[in-house]
Amino acid sequence: MNKEIAITAYKCKKCGKIHYPFHDRCLECKGREFEKMHPEGDATLLAYTVIFNLPWGFDQRFLILGVAEFENHVKAMGQIKADSVDQLKTGMKVKPSWEPIKKQYGEDVYGLKFEPME
Amino acid sequence: MRDVAIIGAGMIPFGRRDEDTLMEMLAYASLKALDDAGLGDKTVDAVYVANMGGGMLQHQSAIASSLVDRLSLLPAAAETIENGPASGASAIKNGLLAVASGYYDYVLVVGGEKMREVTGWRATDFVATMTHPQAEYPYGITLPGMAGMFTRLYMEKHGVTREQLLAVSLKNQEMGTLNPYAHVEMALDRGGIFDSPHSVVNNPVSADPLHLYDLCPVSDGAAAIVICPLEMAKKHNKTPIHIAGFGQATDTQTLQEREDPTDLKAVSLAAQKAFEMAKLKPSDIHVAELHDAFTILEIAESEHVGFFKKGEGGKAAAAGKTRLGGQIPINVSGGLKARGHPVGATGVAQMVDIVWQLRHELPKNRQVKNAQNGLTVNFGGFGNNVLAFVLKRVE
Ligand SMILES: [Zn+2]
DSSP states (O other): OOOOOOOEEEETTTTTOESOOOSSSOOOOOOOHHHHOOOOOOEEEEEEESSSOOOOOOSSSSEEEEEEETTTTOOEEEEOOOOOOOGGOOOOEEEEEEEEEEEETTTTEEEEEEOOOO | OOOEEEEEEOOOOBBEEEEEEHHHHHHHHHHHHHHHHTTTTTTOSEEEEEEESIIIIIOOOHHHHHHHHHEEEEEEEEEEOOOBBTHHHHHHHHHHHHHHTTTSSSSSEEEEEEOSSHHHHHHHHHHHTTTTTTTGGGTTTOEEEEEHHHHHHHHHHHHHOOHHHHHHHHHHHHHHHHHHHHHHOOOHHHHIISSSSHHHHHHHHHEETTEEBBOOOEEEEEEEEEEEEHHHHSSSSSSSSEEEEEEEEEEOOOOOSSSTTTTOHHHHHHHHHHHHTTTGGGGOOEEEEOOOOHHHHHHHHHHHHHOOTTTTTTHHTTTTSSSSSSSSOTTTTOOOHHHHOOOOHHHHHHHHHHHHHTTTTTTTTTTOOTTOOOEEEEEEETTEEEEEEEEEEEO
């Protein structure tokens, strides 16, 4: 079973600007009322990297990370399911999923993952 | 507002300083600046201490209160300023405003950080706590990771090449060998890190497309300055250096919320404000210390402050225009890349290096001939809190 992507984005009721993460006031018009929305559809990879010096809490050799934009224009960071950055390019389609991204105190922490579709 | 000048500057060698505590490093740098100013036993009115990680790395708080006690500067006002890797410049700004307002006359600003006390992955995690606690940090993103993503976008948009990044790395590392305060004192050769079979081993990918030698080291260190009103500075022993302009600006915490993630708006705005206040233009600057935590940042900042047009900074670096003797010498100290980047110390260290340049105190192989005006840029977060200062030599 695929888990639902548990990210909430916020669309300004006044000007329509989409925010993720949350801001108390709209970055565009300072509006304070937002309509909650969830990322929808597949995504487009906007930026990516692979890091080899991982922070405390990650017990693995490397980590591929990126930022992608969903079909409804929510942008978010996630881990990328690939063996190498050679499989990636800016602007490619990626399939989002909600999966364990690390372990904390023995428990899985869930977050966004993107898998290349090309 | 009163004009404010720097009358004392001091630094301790950066690197791995296992023998010193954070407090000792802050004290040594402070005494050097106080002595340089010739203040003798005279106290100062206020002390601003820049430090980012004392709470997390040394399990220590209220550092400024402890420092004034240790230095016998009581009952001077004291506070610690935490503003990420821009803490140093933020502390200077607070001191500057306090003196400019007329409230204080003599202020000591000192920045320091002890990062080598913890393992590399703890230090990496400490710096990563600047990222967004829900939208970024849980994924394992690090500051080099942010820089990696930024670099690829910058390469795609502005045509920056690995060779151009390499030019920055080689220049700064070479200058570091001449600087007795620098953490990294090893000269690099191009083959060793770029186009020989050994380079794969010597200079592995760290945060693609950035390699190990595109990143600054993790360092311990401290630096300090003493400031006072320009009018009063003239009676002290050193050539006064006027803090002629400053600017500060912020930007979104996450890169994804910037309209154009390659546009470092906070750098442009901070520099513009500093230049306006100083009534100078980028072409009036003779020497600059830019925040090169990653080689790409030296190139991007050199464009955003107005030394070069967008897309020209990389070419300028590769052509030697940013070397000593070039059009605009950048990071003659070796920069963060070679001097090191003890986060709280960096903004103050940049200023100390420019003070030495404008006083014409450096040895010939590091001195920008007859430098009159200097610029510093201290870059916090991933460009979400940036300060710039324009300094002028006062004859
Ligand atoms: Zn709005």
